[in-house]
Amino acid sequence: MRATQRNTRQREVVLEELRRLGTHPTAAELYEIARARLPKISLGTVYRNLELLAENGIIQKLKISGAEARFDGDPQRHYHVCCVRCGRVDDVHDLPRNFVRRRAKQLSGYDILGFRLEFNGICPECKKRSAPGSDEGASQEKDRAV
Amino acid sequence: MRATQRNTRQREVVLEELRRLGTHPTAAELYEIARARLPKISLGTVYRNLELLAENGIIQKLKISGAEARFDGDPQRHYHVCCVRCGRVDDVHDLPRNFVRRRAKQLSGYDILGFRLEFNGICPECKKRSAPGSDEGASQEKDRAV
DNA sequence: GTGTATGCAAAGCCTTTGCAGCATG
DNA sequence: CATGCTGCAAAGGCTTTGCATACAC
Secondary structure: OOOOOOOOOHHHHHHHHHHOOOOOHHHHHHHHHHHHHOOOOHHHHHHHHHHHHHHHHOOOOEEOOOOOOOOOOOOOOOOEEEEEEOOOOEEOOOOOOOHHHHHHHHHOOEEEEEEEEEEEEEHHHHHHHHOOOOOOOOOOOOOOOO | OOOOOOOOOOHHHHHHHHHHHHHHHHHHHHHHHHHHHHOOOOOOHHHHHHHHHHOOOEEHHHHOOOOHHHEEEEOOOOOEEOOOOOOEEEEOOOOOOOHHHHHHHHHHHHHEEEEEEEEEOHHHHHHHHHOOOOOOOOOEEEEOOO
16 A cells, blocks of 8 residues: 555546446456546556555456456455356355355356366565565455455 | 367477476466477467467466466366465465365465455356357366365 | 468557646645 | 646557468378
8 A cells, every 4th residue: 555545536436336337347348437427537547546446455356367357346255257258257155165166156157167266475485585574564464264 | 179180399398398397387488498499489389389288178277366377287286376476376285175274375385365266167148149059068067076 | 282380470459657737635 | 735646648568360381190
């Protein structure tokens, strides 16, 4: 999070529309939608704001297989299904502890072909590199049930 | 899988090197390595072959957060850790059924900040679109323990 | 011999950035 | 008013593609 951050109309609109959609739009899609309210907004601004919001943990940036990044207005959800044909992305809610293909299919309506689980964090090398008195404690380690 | 596919030296080398590495190189990295054995190979060819191998399920294409795609010579593994600082990707082996942050950290040496679980498959719309007598049964539904 | 794959280079696409002017706190 | 943000457009970086040639079967 930066020192001082201003609340601009553009940032507000981008976030509002992303949340209102409830889907996983690309930056370009969001740009088109935002343009209805702010005709002069630029793609660059949309990208900059999405990036910033994601850095602050307010939204989520997804890099699913496929060309474009997608954004999720809900930073809490972590389960997604993506279509290998059209690239569409949906959520899978209420995934039980012992998640299974069958359950994912029931909840999403997809034919589940596979899955991918990714952890993210700081690798040993990077830890060493900035070990003593680390000042860049970006994401504090919340104790959620990973 | 295409009608007829030929076994070229280039494809062979790309696959061999990817498997030999055991890491998750980018196309460019693999290109440099392959060049040691086939000085005239082109980046385009490396991309084409990686794409083809991934389509055939022989390797895995990963689109982790970050710019470049990464490739995994083992199509079976599904657990990865990626460093939010340098983009490095590692495997997490032997992930227990009730995976937990602690276990993932033990196995990888990373400081785990979060995770992402993605299913992939065919969305309801795409199913409808190619429903009767589908001829494109790309990935057969293996009954692995998703 | 036929059709796939390659090499090379150009084109594509998504995303990032430089810069001058604008607007927020 | 100081400086973060915007719009615009150009630049970047990874990936894909067109085309003539080479090679696998």
